[in-house]
Amino acid sequence: MNRNLSDISNLLRKNLTIGRSYNALKVLGSYYISKWLKKPVHWGKPISISIEPTTSCNLRCPQCPSGLRSFSRPTGMLSLPVFQQAINELHRTTGYVTLYFQGEPYLNTQFLDMVSYANRHRMYTATSTNAHYLTPANAEKTVESGLDRLIISIDGTTQDTYGKYRIGGTIEKVLEGTKNLVEAKRRLKASTPHIIWQFIVFGHNEHQLDEVKRLAKTFKVDELAIKSAQIYDYETGSDLIPSQGKYSRYKKSDEHFAIKNKLQNHCWRLWNSCVITWDGKVVPCCFDKDGTYRLGSLEEHSFAEVWKNAAYHKFREQILKGRQYIDICKNCSEGTSVWKN
Numbered sequence: 001m002n003r004n005l006s007d008i009s010n011l012l013r014k015n016l017t018i019g020r021s022y023n024a025l026k027v028l029g030s031y032y033i034s035k036w037l038k039k040p041v042h043w044g045k046p047i048s049i050s051i052e053p054t055t056s057c058n059l060r061c062p063q064c065p066s067g068l069r070s071f072s073r074p075t076g077m078l079s080l081p082v083f084q085q086a087i088n089e090l091h092r093t094t095g096y097v098t099l100y101f102q103g104e105p106y107l108n109t110q111f112l113d114m115v116s117y118a119n120r121h122r123m124y125t126a127t128s129t130n131a132h133y134l135t136p137a138n139a140e141k142t143v144e145s146g147l148d149r150l151i152i153s154i155d156g157t158t159q160d161t162y163g164k165y166r167i168g169g170t171i172e173k174v175l176e177g178t179k180n181l182v183e184a185k186r187r188l189k190a191s192t193p194h195i196i197w198q199f200i201v202f203g204h205n206e207h208q209l210d211e212v213k214r215l216a217k218t219f220k221v222d223e224l225a226i227k228s229a230q231i232y233d234y235e236t237g238s239d240l241i242p243s244q245g246k247y248s249r250y251k252k253s254d255e256h257f258a259i260k261n262k263l264q265n266h267c268w269r270l271w272n273s274c275v276i277t278w279d280g281k282v283v284p285c286c287f288d289k290d291g292t293y294r295l296g297s298l299e300e301h302s303f304a305e306v307w308k309n310a311a312y313h314k315f316r317e318q319i320l321k322g323r324q325y326i327d328i329c330k331n332c333s334e335g336t337s338v339w340k341n
Contacts, residue, residue, distance in 0.1 A: 134177030
């Protein structure tokens with residue numbers, strides 16, 4: 001993953017504390033000991049966390065439970081007190097917070113207040129957006145909030161291509177939102193947020209890769225990320241799978257498709273990070289989109305109690321015994337994203 005020097009500098013400036021460094025060493029050590037012993041040992045707290053501002057979204061992307069309105073878990077908005085509870089407990093050991101899981105974060109009216117709160121605790125903050133709400137006013141507030149990293153989804157360079165996946169979206173809104181943010185940074189003489197255009201490669205947009213690279217330079221974004229697509233029910237094939245193999249998470253074997261990367265019986269994510277849903281539930285990672293594996297709740301326990309509880313221990317134990325038996329692991333993309341300048 002590429003970052004420019006100012007982004008790396010900001011990450012290091014915020015993250016490097018004695019408490020966070022010591023915590024990272026404990027987490028890393030326990031992870032390798034667990035791999036060696038083949039049983040879960042865990043020291044420390046997460047190095048990074050994801051917190052979900054909302055499950056709501058203005059778009060209807062066909063591979064997303066927010067877009068499909070298909071959640072079996074409750075939907076809603078994260079409250080500022082729940083967010084503050086997590087930050088208050090974790091900021092001394094955890095230096096990176098992603099304010100995103102499912103949904104469009106800007107639909108939560110307190111989203112930028114949350115960013116500001118984490119920023120005041122010297123946490124590196126990141127999020128992902130479809131950019132439809134990056135009005136001039138919101139762009140200025142975003143820069144003022146101290147947000148460090150902003151991913152903007154742009155999966156096409158024309159309305160026809162963009163709209164095939166980002167159903168209900170408008171490419172002009174994405175371009176306008178990007179322009180507003182770049183202008184707000186210039187006007188306020190700010191180095192953040194680090195603006196990333198994320199282009200997910202599908203079968204219908206792979207012919208626009210050269211064009212999106214050109215467009216990224218025109219709009220002066222800091223980085224262009226070329227990412228492989230996660231496809232549900234990929235085994236029998238899909239029009240969404242690109243023809244260029246290097247941009248696909250899947251390979252064809254006989255008449256069926258299989259995920260490229262081999263499932264190893266260990267997972268760094270289960271030791272160094274977690275996801276907190278809008279209603280305070282703790283789930284293992286971003287692949288548990290429907291919150292099937294709920295390992296605890298911040299409404300009932302402290303984060304430390306959840307992080308070390310029997311449910312978490314058992315889940316880590318399952319990972320070490322056989323990830324192929326855990327459904328959210330079967331489509332895991334670790335090592336399959338492709339990043340470009």
